[in-house]
């Protein structure tokens with residue numbers, strides 16, 4: 460069982476709120492690569508399950524940062540988080556299910572966790588930024604997205620709020 464990446468289900472449905480997976484960006488040159496979980500600045504961001512930090516905070520968008528965690532069979536890129544992440548989060552560190560790893564960061568007029576997923580375990584560059592270069596044998600202009608990009612929607616639907624887990628764990632030890 461895996462944990463939903465923030466402590467509540469966003470009021471703005473991530474299926475339709477914000478910008479959903481696959482929506483067109485930049486006049487059709489780019490696909491929206493993830494799901495937006497609209498949440499206040501400072502909302503804790505949680506590890507889905509046991510994982511390995513592949514990338515510490517890296518500048519992402521409008522003053523926000525991204526971190527990357529390898530889980531069992533998939534990679535999650537947590538984006539639009541604050542520059543200050545949990546002390547335990549650095550390249551090569553392990554994280555546990557439900558652990559707070561970062562906090563939602565502040566953008567101009569909004570704040571959210573932009574969550575991207577990649578199948579498998581290939582780290583590296585998550586966006587094709589060089590218009591001339593192939594990445595994973597995919598021609599540039601392929602929406603600048605990697606072919607192993609996953610739609611997070613069905614996963615988000617399946618993952619459970621951490622509060623559900625704590626009550627479950629509580630039962631176990633009573």
Ligand SMILES: [Zn+2]
Nearest residue numbers: 478494495573
């Ligand atoms: Zn987004």
